[in-house]
Amino acid sequence: MLIKERSEWSNAPLWVKVGLWAVPTRNAALLYEKGSAIVGVASFIASFVFHDFIFGTIMLGAAYMYAITVRWVDNKGLW
Secondary structure (H helix, E strand, C coil), X not given: CCCCCCHHHHHCCHHHHHHCCCCCCHHHHHHHHHHHHHHHHXXXXXXXXXXXXXXXXXXXXXXXXXXXXXXXHHHHCCC
């Protein structure tokens, strides 16, 4: 469980706070990361047939954001 009331959390960078806003647990963050990656890859593949699906690849950026924020919180031990 991410305890956002702890004093260590107040020292977290803004990108970490925004990246994990409304994410209750580490498992939820990992699930969002995997889901975003799957949607991004599926959108990329579908964009070869349906060209508008290329915009769904933005989810790959979201997956990367979840990955680096989870790693940062893991390294700081804030879970």
